[in-house]
Amino acid sequence: MTERSYVEVNDLRRVFDVSKPWLNRVLEGGEKQYLKAVDGVSFSIAKGETFALVGESGSGKSTVARMVVGLLPPTSGEVMIDGVSMSSHAALGERQRLRRRIQMIFQDPYASLNPRWQVDRIVAEPIRAFRLIESEKAITDRVGELLSLVGLHPADGRKYPHEFSGGQRQRIAIARALASNAEFIVCDEPTSALDVSVQAQILNLMRDLQDRLGLTYLFISHNLAVVRHMASRIGVMYLGRIVEISNGRELFSQPKHPYTRMLLDAVPDVGMTGRQRIPVKGEIPNPISPPSGCTFNPRCPFANDRCRTEVPPLLGGVACHAIHEGRLAIDAAA
Amino acid sequence: MAEGIQAAPAPQAQPTSWAGRFFDSDVWASFKRSKLTMAAAFLTAVFMAAAVLAGVLSPQDPFDPAQLELMNSRLPPLWNAEGQAPFMLGTDEQGRDILSAILYGLRISLAVGFLGVAFSATLGIALGLIAGYVGGTVDAFIMRVADVQLTFPAILIALLVDGVVKAVLGGQLDEMMTLSVLVFSIGLSFWVQYARTVRGSVMVEKNKDYIAAARLIGLPAPVIMFRHVLPNVLGPVLVIATINLALAIITEATLSFLGTGMPETMPSLGTLIRIGNNYLFSGEWWIVAFPGIALALLVLAINLLGDWLRDALNPRLR
Numbered sequence: 001m002t003e004r005s006y007v008e009v010n011d012l013r014r015v016f017d018v019s020k021p022w023l024n025r026v027l028e029g030g031e032k033q034y035l036k037a038v039d040g041v042s043f044s045i046a047k048g049e050t051f052a053l054v055g056e057s058g059s060g061k062s063t064v065a066r067m068v069v070g071l072l073p074p075t076s077g078e079v080m081i082d083g084v085s086m087s088s089h090a091a092l093g094e095r096q097r098l099r100r101r102i103q104m105i106f107q108d109p110y111a112s113l114n115p116r117w118q119v120d121r122i123v124a125e126p127i128r129a130f131r132l133i134e135s136e137k138a139i140t141d142r143v144g145e146l147l148s149l150v151g152l153h154p155a156d157g158r159k160y161p162h163e164f165s166g167g168q169r170q171r172i173a174i175a176r177a178l179a180s181n182a183e184f185i186v187c188d189e190p191t192s193a194l195d196v197s198v199q200a201q202i203l204n205l206m207r208d209l210q211d212r213l214g215l216t217y218l219f220i221s222h223n224l225a226v227v228r229h230m231a232s233r234i235g236v237m238y239l240g241r242i243v244e245i246s247n248g249r250e251l252f253s254q255p256k257h258p259y260t261r262m263l264l265d266a267v268p269d270v271g272m273t274g275r276q277r278i279p280v281k282g283e284i285p286n287p288i289s290p291p292s293g294c295t296f297n298p299r300c301p302f303a304n305d306r307c308r309t310e311v312p313p314l315l316g317g318v319a320c321h322a323i324h325e326g327r328l329a330i331d332a333a334a
Numbered sequence: 335m336a337e338g339i340q341a342a343p344a345p346q347a348q349p350t351s352w353a354g355r356f357f358d359s360d361v362w363a364s365f366k367r368s369k370l371t372m373a374a375a376f377l378t379a380v381f382m383a384a385a386v387l388a389g390v391l392s393p394q395d396p397f398d399p400a401q402l403e404l405m406n407s408r409l410p411p412l413w414n415a416e417g418q419a420p421f422m423l424g425t426d427e428q429g430r431d432i433l434s435a436i437l438y439g440l441r442i443s444l445a446v447g448f449l450g451v452a453f454s455a456t457l458g459i460a461l462g463l464i465a466g467y468v469g470g471t472v473d474a475f476i477m478r479v480a481d482v483q484l485t486f487p488a489i490l491i492a493l494l495v496d497g498v499v500k501a502v503l504g505g506q507l508d509e510m511m512t513l514s515v516l517v518f519s520i521g522l523s524f525w526v527q528y529a530r531t532v533r534g535s536v537m538v539e540k541n542k543d544y545i546a547a548a549r550l551i552g553l554p555a556p557v558i559m560f561r562h563v564l565p566n567v568l569g570p571v572l573v574i575a576t577i578n579l580a581l582a583i584i585t586e587a588t589l590s591f592l593g594t595g596m597p598e599t600m601p602s603l604g605t606l607i608r609i610g611n612n613y614l615f616s617g618e619w620w621i622v623a624f625p626g627i628a629l630a631l632l633v634l635a636i637n638l639l640g641d642w643l644r645d646a647l648n649p650r651l652r
Binding site: 066069070071096099100102103104106107108111112113114115116125126129130173176180 | 542547548553565566
């Protein structure tokens, strides 16, 4: 990429301690157990771009999202947003200023709004927290403006979250994310809790806002159709690692990694009727004891001995020995 | 940016005032359905009104020794042949009008009850909030202290605290100091239940995304705890507080009955029962009976209210 990237994620790792309590370990025996939720993830996002992370449940997408916004400290690695590190203590003051520009939209709109607060207080909270506007009158005006921006009525601000549908609540969550004039919004499966018809409305609203306000999105999803609609670049995650990164269209027309091909083949599509498919084999392994080498090797039809021992690096947008060695051709016709 | 992306319909008029929403709620509807609850609420209201208006209603100030006449001591109730005019429920051995003493005693019992509940609830909520939100060692420490305290009966803790505080303060305590010590000891013996309940709710709430949204904008932990978490965990606390109000009143009465509570110069209901107990076998039953009945009715009414509130706020029983 020629332009300077806005978000830079370098070799991000997160390990969770999932051992039994100390007393149980002493009495029953057993080792400490660690779960590598995210294992060396790197990517960059340009300003105004939508970068999507896709993957099955448990692949570490949401953990990456939480580390990027700073809700969860990484075990190692670094997140740089607009040149400011999110993890080092030296940048504390700058990070505080950066917080205003980073917001998050959560998966469950029923849990992401405080049920005891009126909507206008929820939307106004970031404005008050960052002291963006001082006078109460101006805050009220701004909240009304934000609510109309996301397709709600300014008078809706007097209501409580339980008076709204899931889609409307997600609109409120978007209004809250925009309240601090955020530039970078991390969306953790923002539509997976919604009806299909409402999903499209929310996605279109998010694209529309991106065009108007020049927002940058990190978009987490397991739904390939949603990702295809939204993303300019896509990273495919499998067991805490990125196995493939490519431009949006390319991923769907020329999938490289066997896992990506398997995912795409699993998407029902009228045009593919009659074509031979690679069936989805097996399940995602237990991340506490992941397979050695390439973590996808037990499910991969092209795996050989090297795949079982050596972790493939991410080269040319794909982490696969078979592709690197030329054993597996990039199938342009898919 | 003023125009919306799509026209949203104007929202319907809703009762927005606090009172309007209350009379619209399920809780109010369930209150109106239950005759027993309404009777209990009425009785509680009568007791509270009587306690507040004690100075106006009672024919005598039982705390003022100048108004007491030994000539009038141990008079039976008015409907008895030996009853005398102003003393409707008779008098005790100091010539104190029982009705006046009950009204003033109610005031003390309710005051100790309310203050004790307020103290224990504040303590319990604060500790539960901190334990649940901070977690780790702090949580383990607070909850182990709570567990240890739970192994003792509340009345024993109250007696212990009462005794220790009185020994520390030393000498003769005046009535208001005794009352404060009672509130303190009752508060210390009832905080555990609040702490455990609040901690449980906090641990559920703190993992919800609205807390993450608040952390995201850099709010400090105490602000998140009080602004976001606290209002969402107070529902069960209200029920416990109501039931504990009755318990606190009983505990105060027990302490006074055992002689470590309110002194005879400023009797609470429990003190009156203790005084009356001495005269029970000489046939002066009214000294113990009327304060006893008042205490039983008060506690029963508050307990009925608490039971109703518990059911009304429980979504699984609706």
